[in-house]
Amino acid sequence: MIQEHKLRGCTGKARALIGALLLAITQASAGHDLEIHGSNTVGATLAPMLVTGYLEQLTGGSVSTGGTGAPNEKILSVGQDNDRISVLVAAHGSSTGFRALNEGQANIWAASRPAKPAEVEQLSDRADMTSLDSEHVIAIDGLAILVHPSNPIVRLSIENLARIFSGEVRNWSELGGPNREIHLYARDNRSGTWDTFSSLVLGKAYELHESARRYESNDQLSDDVARDPAGIGFSGLASVRDSKLLAISDGNAPALKPNQLTVATEDYPLSRRLFMYTLGNQTTTMASGLIEFALGQKGQDLVADSGFISQNPIAVKPEFDATVPRTFQQLTSNYQRLTVNFRFAEGRTRLDNKALRDLLRVKQYLRRHNRTPDDLMLIGFADAQSHELRAQMISELRALSVSTALRKNGLLDVAYTGYGQYMPVGDTGSPRNGRVEVWIKQ
Structure with a gap:
């Protein structure tokens, strides 16, 4: 602990920085009324927006946002002292959310993919994770395939996507583009976005090429693709930012670009559901309240505001x-x-x-x-x-x-x-x- 007499010799700016650090340490070590762990796709923007809307509706107060000192973690709180409500959102990947729920650390597991059979089995003694009481679809997302705005390619098949990301196709000229070596950008192994891409695109026939740069953050990946004329990557639909979005076809079906209709109806071949999982009747009152808010009209309006596709x-x-x-x-x-x-x-x-x-x-x-x-x-x-x-x-x-x-x-x-x-x-x-x-x- 930093002692008070050591603070007296510091400048005002230094004292402020130390004070902020102490607050972050205190918040990180304190218990929270609700903890949401898992997907970066869900946790980066959407979950904090839903938590804020729920807490405002619940208390009528103003919600403040802080950090824990760790990247991709946020603490949202309302009230003061003994009346303070605190919610932690830790967005390190869908698999981390499952582990946190399984170990009793999380109240809600945020996932950008369905629960895997092995995960369902591991939690089966506590809840049926495939039931309506445990599995909650909070938004629809389209897995966005991103290239640099100057790239003339406008559509790709899933088959060609797999050939690109496995390294079979190494130059844009092989697809009718410029004579330029392809640079690959991909999410990291803990990500539900990666799980979705691996399942829907690579399947069992292809593996990601070793040259791919890996990212924990959708936004950072998209920003880097937007700066690289040779780049191609994938992210959640809410993270397109300055990159160019491609239309995607599956087999003989027509190529579709992700938009309000094609993603909401899941006609777009790389559409996916975003989930929050809870332990059925073991779910806490606050976690249940947040789920119902997220699934309702106001929560789904926030889903649209966040850049994902509302289910309204x-x-x-x-x-x-x-x-x-x-x-x-x-x-x-x-x-x-x-x-x-x-x-x-x-x-x-x-x-x-x-x-x-x-x-x-x-x-x-x-x-x-x-x-x-x-x-x-x-x-x-x-x-x-x-x-x-x-x-x-x-x-x-x-x-x-x-x-x-x-x-x-x-x-x-x-x-x-x-x-x-x-x-x-x-x-x-x-x-x-x-x-x-x-x-x-x-």
Whole structure:
């Protein structure tokens, strides 16, 4: 401890710096009312914004932000002395959040990827991490593929992305760009962003080339790509900053650029969900309150403000290109599309946890905009099947399943139809092809 008599000989500036250091040490060693550990994508900006909004709503007070002395950590607090509420957000990567939750250090695990089977199993004696009580989708993100603004490339396939980042393609001229050696920028191994990229792009067939520069921070990676005409990297959508964003295609599906509609509906091939995980009925009151705030209207408005994609539905009139069949254009000519897709748990017929929340969001949308269930139309889609009729039946059954679920939530007689295996948004076999879109009359 620094003694008072040693402070007397210091200049005013030095005393202020020492005082700030002592405060940081005290805060870092003090217990917090809530601790959120995990993803840098979630923790850098989004989680602090959600915590601030929740604490302001809870107390009516002004929230202050400080540090712990460690990078990528923030303390948000409100009140004074015995009435002070303190929340720690430590953003060191999704895997670190799992360990902190498992060891009892964190109340909430922030993750930019789903919980892995081994993690679910490790926590299974305390909670079912795949249940609605434990798994909370707080935002939708698009994995942004970034290049320098001067790069003439505008779209890439997932296959070519894998070849680039594995080192098989080493020069931009091989892709129709300038004669320039490619420089790789990637997130570090603890990052959920890296896990997502590794899973969706590299898969089991490719490995990241050893020349790639690795980063803990999305923003720093993006800034460095924006300064390097030969660079290519990936980050969360909220960290595009001054870099150029590429459109991405999956197999024979058309290339899509991440935007409000393509990411919110998860049609964009590198879209992903951002999560907060809790231990079911062991979740503390404050952690539960923050989760409910994050999932609600005000929390999702903050999600949009942070640069990610809100789950509050909005109506959009899509711009159809030449790949969209005339019959589909006619079917939807008097409709706009809501920025929500209903999806099913992998390999199952039941709606997944996000879809269960989206049922309520659609109901709230109709109430806010003074619309009725008669204004809605559900369109189901299926992945390619051995027979066209089978695909049509699957797509209609999916749409019927969502219509039935909406009925149970008080929305009666919502119209539905199926569009079979046409208009895929992913390669054959992609679970994203099996979806139910929501359309609303103009």
